[in-house]
Amino acid sequence: MQLNNYIGGSWQKAGGADYTAVLNPANGEVLAQVRLSTTEDVSLAVKAAKEAQKKWALVPAPKRADFLYEIGRLMKEKKEHLSQVLTKEMGKVIEEARGEVQEGIDMALYMAGEGRRMFGETVPSELQDKFAMSVRAPIGVVGLITPWNFPIAIATWKSFPAIVAGNTFVWKPATETPMMAYELALIFEEAGLPSGVANIVFGAGSVVGTAMIEHPDVRVISFTGSTETGRHVAETGGRHLKKVSLEMGGKNAVIVMDDADIDLAVEGILWSAFGTAGQRCTACSRVIVHKDVKEELERKLMESMKDLTIGNGLDESVKIGPVINKKALEKIDSYVEIGKKEGAKLLVGGNVLTEGKFTNGHYYEPTVFTDVKWDSRLAQEEIFGPVVSLIEVSSLDEAIEVNNSVKFGLSSSIFSRDVNKVFRAQRDLDTGIVYVNAGTTGAEIHLPFGGTKGTGNGHRDSGVAALDVFTEWKSIYVDFSGKLQRAQIDN
Ligand code: NAD
Numbered sequence: 001m002q003l004n005n006y007i008g009g010s011w012q013k014a015g016g017a018d019y020t021a022v023l024n025p026a027n028g029e030v031l032a033q034v035r036l037s038t039t040e041d042v043s044l045a046v047k048a049a050k051e052a053q054k055k056w057a058l059v060p061a062p063k064r065a066d067f068l069y070e071i072g073r074l075m076k077e078k079k080e081h082l083s084q085v086l087t088k089e090m091g092k093v094i095e096e097a098r099g100e101v102q103e104g105i106d107m108a109l110y111m112a113g114e115g116r117r118m119f120g121e122t123v124p125s126e127l128q129d130k131f132a133m134s135v136r137a138p139i140g141v142v143g144l145i146t147p148w149n150f151p152i153a154i155a156t157w158k159s160f161p162a163i164v165a166g167n168t169f170v171w172k173p174a175t176e177t178p179m180m181a182y183e184l185a186l187i188f189e190e191a192g193l194p195s196g197v198a199n200i201v202f203g204a205g206s207v208v209g210t211a212m213i214e215h216p217d218v219r220v221i222s223f224t225g226s227t228e229t230g231r232h233v234a235e236t237g238g239r240h241l242k243k244v245s246l247e248m249g250g251k252n253a254v255i256v257m258d259d260a261d262i263d264l265a266v267e268g269i270l271w272s273a274f275g276t277a278g279q280r281c282t283a284c285s286r287v288i289v290h291k292d293v294k295e296e297l298e299r300k301l302m303e304s305m306k307d308l309t310i311g312n313g314l315d316e317s318v319k320i321g322p323v324i325n326k327k328a329l330e331k332i333d334s335y336v337e338i339g340k341k342e343g344a345k346l347l348v349g350g351n352v353l354t355e356g357k358f359t360n361g362h363y364y365e366p367t368v369f370t371d372v373k374w375d376s377r378l379a380q381e382e383i384f385g386p387v388v389s390l391i392e393v394s395s396l397d398e399a400i401e402v403n404n405s406v407k408f409g410l411s412s413s414i415f416s417r418d419v420n421k422v423f424r425a426q427r428d429l430d431t432g433i434v435y436v437n438a439g440t441t442g443a444e445i446h447l448p449f450g451g452t453k454g455t456g457n458g459h460r461d462s463g464v465a466a467l468d469v470f471t472e473w474k475s476i477y478v479d480f481s482g483k484l485q486r487a488q489i490d491n
Pocket of ligand 1: 249
């Protein structure tokens with residue numbers, strides 16, 4: 001299978017000479033070949049998007065929304081197929097893949113609803129016989145750059161608000177996961193989305209991503225990926241005065257207080273630390289535990305980890321799938337070595353799995369370190385794999401301080417039965433998302449998604465907040481007095 005770009009409603013061969021293979025991380029199977037695009041391909045896509053946007057902006061928002069209802073319906077109809085492709089391409093276990101596709105369906109229906117809301121404001125004018133209001137206006141062509149770990153959900157977080165608001169887009173999916181983009185393009189086509197509203201260009205970030213950011217007709221860049229790449233995107237976008245929305249890395253923590261339900265905390269940690277093999281931006285990478293319950297938590301965590309079956313995510317009984325590729329595997333393993341050198345105590349795991357059914361895949365054992373120093377590299381840097389570090393604290397204040405000590409600020413969680421502690425924590429934890437008595441993952445699409453500090457630059461995906469990225473506020477004054485009225489002077 002060869003994947004081509006989707007530009008102006010047709011499938012077009014990329015101009016580059018090189019191909020890249022899409023590999024199943026569970027077993028190395030070649031799933032597809034993708035021809036890499038050039039700067040010229042990006043120009044073609046932007047041209048098609050720009051042309052289409054003029055008409056698209058004039059389609060009433062409730063009519064634009066009808067396409068999203070149809071896209072949502074088709075995604076629902078194809079949910080199992082999409083989930084199977086997602087697991088094959090990205091590796092996450094099938095139950096989670098179904099959850100991710102559901103997130104896309106939810107986003108389609110939610111954003112379709114925005115087609116009949118998209119509220120502005122009407123306010124009284126300070127002058128007689130004058131009307132004042134603000135409306136959300138589409139921006140134009142927007143550029144979307146997405147990572148491989150949520151190849152369909154993140155695409156929907158960005159593209160659906162963009163199109164309901166009257167923009168058209170050029171999307172560069174992650175090189176590792178083009179098949180989900182291809183599947184979504186087929187759905188756009190089947191839903192009858194007008195040509196040029198959705199455009200997909202496959203290829204390397206350094207070529208396609210950079211060309212999108214530098215193109216004068218791309219007005220917004222919405223990026224999700226690592227903090228390193230995001231910094232580059234922001235720098236380049238800044239030079240071109242682009243509106244740049246960044247969702248980047250995390251180093252999320254679960255706080256377990258001495259009054260917590262420890263069994264529940266263990267369940268929350270297992271799900272958020274090892275789900276998606278730890279490759280979620282919101283994955284729990286640190287457990288900040290009160291000294292009085294540390295031993296109990298360690299014991300119960302070790303006990304529960306025995307049930308974590310590792311393997312190909314298409315097997316319904318498997319709980320932990322592979323990590324995305326060899327490079328990721330090596331990075332995870334290097335952090336385990338760093339942890340050991342830093343004096344952290346390895347409780348369980350710490351190995352690449354290579355034998356038997358793991359031979360051709362990229363599998364890492366779920367790994368737990370304890371007695372980790374809060375300021376060590378293991379506790380400060382994003383690993384993006386199934387590795388969790390236990391850090392001991394003596395009070396809620398100390399727990400919050402440790403939580404906030406990292407350069408990221410995406411998600412945090414506290415397990416406690418004390419309402420006073422919970423409310424202090426939700427106020428003082430410096431993250432964009434806070435969970436109480438649940439792990440660090442599990443965002444719902446109708447709330448803003450994003451983080452503080454090194455995780456973001458003040459924008460949010462998802463929720464109504466996403467519309468802020470893809471619209472400009474326009475203030476409109478209508479004077480029906482029939483004479484010149486000067487604000488601040490004639491009243
Ligand atoms: P990445 O930064 O390597 O790549 C992200 C995207 O940027 C890809 O499409 C890639 O091709 C593109 N890219 C690479 N170099 C580029 C360049 N020079 N110019 C423009 N684009 C370029 O990230 P990844 O490995 O795909 O994803 C994992 C990272 O994403 C983790 O750090 C994770 O925390 C983060 N993430 C964040 C969120 C969030 O919402 N905060 C969600 C998911 C993942």
